[in-house]
Amino acid sequence: MNETGGKKSIGGDFVIPVAALVFTLYYFSTIIESPWTAQVAAFFIGAILIALTLLFLVKSAIAIGRGQADLGMNAVIAPTGLLATRLGLLAITAAYLVLIEWGGFTLTTFGFLLAAMLLLNRGQRAGFITLFALAVSLGGYLIFILAFETRFPRGPFEELIQAAMQAGI
Amino acid sequence: MAIPGTPTRRAFLKGSAAAAGAAGLASHPLAFALAEAFPSRNVNVVVPTREGGGADRNLRAFTGVWKKYLKTNFEPGFYPGASGRVGYEVYMGKRKADCYNLIFGNMGPELLNWVVQKPTFDINDYVYFGRVDTDPGCVFVGAKSPFKSIDDIVAEGKKRKLNVGTSRLAHPASIGILALGEHTGAQFNLIPLSGGKNTVAGAVTGEMDFSVLTSGTVAARGDAVRTLLVFNDKNLLGERLDNAPTMNDHFGTSLPPMLSSRAFAIHTAAIEKYPDRFKVLADTFKQVFTDPEYKPVVVKAKGNWEYINYGGIEECKAYAKDIFEIGERFKPYLTGKS
Amino acid sequence: MELQLDLYGPLFLHTLSYWWVIVPSIFLGLLVGAIPGFSAANTIIILLPLTLVMDVEVGLIFMVALYCSSRMGAGIPAILVNIPGTAGAAATPLDGYPMTKAGRGQQALAMSFVASSLGGLLTTVLALMTMPWLAQVGYYMHSVEMIVVMLFGISLIASIAARDTLKGLIAGFFGLMIGSIGADHVYATPRGTMGFLELYDGVPLIPALVGLFAVSEAFLIIEAQSILSRHSRDLLKTAGWSATLEGARIALARWWHITWNSIIGLVIGVIPGAGASIASFVAYQQSRTYSKTPEAYGTGHPEGLIAPESANNGVTAGTLIPLLILGIPGGATAAIMLVVMQYHGVIMGPHLFSDRPDLGYGVFMAMAVTYLIMSFTILPLSRYMSKVTLVSTAYMAPIIIAFTLVGSFVPREYMFDMALGLVFGVIGYIARKTGYHVAAILIGVILGPLLEQYFLRALKMSEGDISVLFSSSLGNVLWVALFVTVLTPFALDYKRRRRAAHG
Structure with missing residues (x-):
């Protein structure tokens, strides 16, 4: 998380949640027709993960909307x-x-x-x-x-x- | 880690076989003559289970003697994973079909696995040609279990559904207990515990009402467990399996033996392309069983000599047919789609 | 089985006479423990032909010494370069590495050695005295109870997430999701494997461990010439024997902490199927929860290092108990020992102590002697080992990458696993750069599949009835304990704040 000109660059912060979100959706697609034993734990954990990432995305979007943050990728590529x-x-x-x-x-x-x-x-x-x-x-x-x-x-x-x-x- | 003067793991395999080879070679002119053409280098063996396990010991003992007839070294490679499918698909599949590459599998669990989950390769790409042993499944309880006989279990199973530990659902021993339930009306709930170690633990600690597993593994656990039923035509180990009755004797059923069966397989294409080479493999394979040196090696490796049981292509085919049929019958249960 | 006290004195001296086996085994164990990918179990397999031709007693002493010392070895790279040698040492870098970065690597190593030896020795003696009773643990700790034990470990994610709750939880749940890759535990249907057969049995631990910690570390440390600041370098360069003594003193002063956490390790070790990684996470989590200074954890707090190290050494004695008493191995190394003993015609199980008491008690005596010898031979080495951190990152980073990727190949010998190590390295690098804790991801990857396995087993046994989770009295006691543990930090925090407000 880097600060440039008073704004936080949070583009890099999205990589992990977005990867998690995409992976979880892919994972769900592989178990949609499986027996319940294959689904129960994954749906439970996946649902929480999706909720957490969405919450994170919304929070970040609000911060960007208020001008407190931008989508810079500094955090990942610095220095x-x-x-x-x-x-x-x-x-x-x-x-x-x-x-x-x-x-x-x-x-x-x-x-x-x-x-x-x-x-x-x-x-x-x-x-x-x-x-x-x-x-x-x-x-x-x-x-x-x-x-x-x-x-x-x-x-x-x-x-x-x-x-x-x-x-x- | 090779400490000077001590045999290393792979050198040990080669060394013990070399010692055995020196003794018997001269008396087998046929093997000797053919060996000039084939094999001219080491034979690779893919083992689809982990190193140090039952297949490893079994293979060491067998190739140690086979080597002297085939006049070459065996190079095992252990590739466990996905119930053996990694060994078949990722490794054996990429090897050349030239009779220098074999796979040492376990027919029962592998074939059942292919019934419930179609592999990406065509199962006709490989042929089991050399059966080494047949190890029947059995029913056993922990030493402290209240169940003293199979009749106790059946009686209790008619009152409530009993939890049965098994190493995995698609396993001959699991099929055996399903068949027993079907025959007697007792209710069994199979719980896969991933592996023999956990299956024994499940029975011993009493979390399971009882467990099913290959009887060779159970016999090795001595007094910690008690065997109550064997899925074979005869209890070959007698006392070591607590003189447990067989299912067919005790219940008058006609279930085919529920066997784990270690066997060598080869690429079908290799047999077609190099029939001469294959003949050398098949002939020398058979010679091992009559070699007087083989029994002491098996016994020394704590194997059960009674379970050593030669089988060629035909025997393996007949066995596969049985397993496929019975697997199809219980497929809905084994895939959770009943 | 009765305790035969008159047996111990002569047996101790007899075992001590095998020092020529124990000392080399200790150094071999330290080496294989420190290289990710190698472990006591696969080293014994590699040396199987050697072990099988040894005299049964020598073979047993060799295996036991190797087992104990490999546990200690795994902590060394965890402390010095943030790379746990095995999953059992995955909680060690949380506080060990910050100490190294502050130039106190030598003290940290000394602390770890003392905690390991003392914890190991103590639990060995305890195991010897309480074996018949401890062996019963296996009869009571079934799936339901294990679910709660796993949750103790997993709740560590919440503690780690304390600084940025949302990111910490995302990291932890992402780890749990990655841990769910692989065939389902009942019907073996593949899930989330992206078509790779190599992932059918789940994500292999060593590549995940190596990638998340080591490879990502290598890409981070190249930002400076050294992993240490100038001040830390000066501190380390001038440190003499006194630093080792200081570390030992700090550990010894926390003898009660060592005792308590090694007992956690012992009890978890006794449960078949549980292991060092669970024990060290649970110990760390317990230690942090009931500490007066929970905020100091993760910054180089001695107790944060002592807890997992004493716990994972406590596990060692624990895993051997079900093997010796019930004939069922408590872990991978114990399983291999069973094979070797069978080969020698020794049947492990209830009759071992009457048939071959020399071997039954001998195992524990070998452990005790190993830990004793270790405390004298290894402690002085901390001074020299810690100097490794002075090496420039331009040399250290490539060596870390090469040797840890090589390590990810070793357990299964798949090239795929090396590539997977690099993939986890990239994930770990991005996570660390953007404030997601890699330890939280790793806890998920390690404990997730175990939790699911026990959970499904319990559900399958009850045929889908969820109330099975609260069906056992011991389980319910554990649920209450878990509840208390999770709530305690909030309660303590609240109390502290109130006191601050009033004071």
Whole structure:
């Protein structure tokens, strides 16, 4: 909630209630023909949630009508100077989740850490960051794949190590 | 977490099987000759239940011996969720139909589930080809329960509706108790408790009047519970199930056995495309049951040897037909649309 | 079953002689507890081949030590970086993290360690003495009673919402609605799953936890170079051993608070199916309701940290009681222990204490010894662990994102869960930026499905008769207690205001 020129910017405050409202209506649509056991709790909770969000919307609308608030999105995007970095981090994270299926755990984690840390450090200390990302992703490989044997997607790196191990190197 | 010198989870699976394999391989020239062509790499097994559960132990014991005939490792992957549908739809469905991918399911609950809720895949896309065991459902009470016999339950059920714990509605054991109600006129109200652990707890703590579950699980609970009826042609575990009578013996019914039945399934397309490979799978699968090493492994894993019961494609088909029929009969009750 | 007091002395020394198993298990437990996604239960499964070849006694001591220490481990990231290691530690950051931000992370860790060890030790001893009676709890706490216990936890949403009631309630009910995703508990019809089979069994907890707390935190902390202010950094940098001692002293001075909340944990732990997350929410809610300074909660109040930490360690002893006495496991870890013990030919249940008293009592002795050893080995570490918060956010944020998303993958090994973690991260970020409390959302996600499950069970048993909710005497006593608990803050507030007006 930010204040600009005496007015509160409450646009961001709507995101959660609107998401809740839309989700609840969607949820209702999936149970409309279900047996009562599927409906009873959801209709009860959903009805209260809808009432709460509507109350919130009405209250906010009144505040806007009186000129005490506006629909600015400052609360979500502030500080604006950091917006690009934050969106960049989000994009790198999303890319990480998409690429891990092909690149395998270790390589992709290395790439993610390298890219994210360089972004947040504005490109400085690249050498240190490379070594650090390498150490952390290798540590992750040792813990998660070698020791705990979790089924992370295997990529070129994991295949290589496995082949080397099988060859007795 | 691999402490040096100790077997890890997946290495353990492979290791124990390798040890078993060394002994028996030379005496089976057929398996050996065919194995040169297939398999040439590990066989993946999708398990649609959680790791560490009954299916896991069952699979470890079985593949440990099967491996020596098939001459390859098995790589299990546990994908529980949505009563097994995640395993079938999300994982098995995406795997290649090349005989290197199997799924280790539980025929009874899975088939019933498909009856009450049509899955997004065509159920003819998969074929159960190897039945490992048949575990009949049973009726049991907590050690402190006032019910001493199934007749006590039926008598009480005629006076008031009894609450019956079950792991889920679409389960062979649930069907068994519905059939008993239909036959005797006793009133039963099935309460799904999500899983065997809660079902036993429901009976032991007395929240339920009694519970129904697969008898293998019940037998393992020792004196905490008392078994009163078995949905099979014979009480194979005898004393371990408190010498409880069978439904057909006691009530003169002709209900087919209400079984949970673990079995391997494969893509139908894989059988059509690679009949040779499939033959290797099916033949070596059968050999496990006559291998003298199999029984000790089952017993060591605390399985019930009496329930180990070979079945091929035909037996699995016959079983599926029974389950589909009886499932359709009770469908309105199981879906809440009665 | 009688208490065999002459057994305890030799058994204690005997268990102590297994220190070589206990100490490494403690450190392993701390590690797996601290990484979201790992827990004592799945670590025991991973190490199953190892556990199965161990001597039965060693195996049991190993599992017990791991179980106890993982509980404590889960609190460490909750306090230092606002990331609970398991759902059982979800109430810990409410007051633990504000302490860290104020440069008092070392004190907070010390408090948590003392509360955990003391609470754990105390409930172990209590469990040992009262086992035969406590085991009966399971016979009385049925669905109806559990509904009320859940409502105790859920009413915490109202307390959290105190600062902005409408937003707090929206967050809580949104959480409850998200928690309702998944197949219905009776007929298994899918609801609100958006077509994802991975959501049929409900929203998985770890991705929700990781997203709402950790991922959103990572996107927030990059606003500054450090999660600490300059003043807090100086405070932490210069803090010596005295800070640890101060934390320990603060906790010890509240010994009564530790006792009371660990007993709440013990009793909730005994109920099959309930668990650490419920216990810690209920403890926090109780602690806040009957506090003289409820407004201090959420700002780094020692009691707000001590309550959930002593409660979730009290649960540990509790979950083992139904396993040992009735043969029914009280939680996931206890269920795995049952499997391992069965493999060794040990039948858990009413006869365990006559057949194998060494194992029956041995379990509790192993717990007691573990907690004792823990209090000496872990407390000094608080000084070094707390320094983690000095790391620049430019390095910390990417590591948090990578390792917690990895953690959301671990429990089910679905790539879907990693993406879900990120989705919850975005929801959490927006919620926190706009004043909706993520803890309120999480309480809904965790307790909502449990409440619905008990509610439906009760309704199905009564065939839809709603009056079943008031059909049991114990249930009715609990309803009154709930009513009193919910109304007390208003009454106290009213009294305070009147006194202020008159004074």
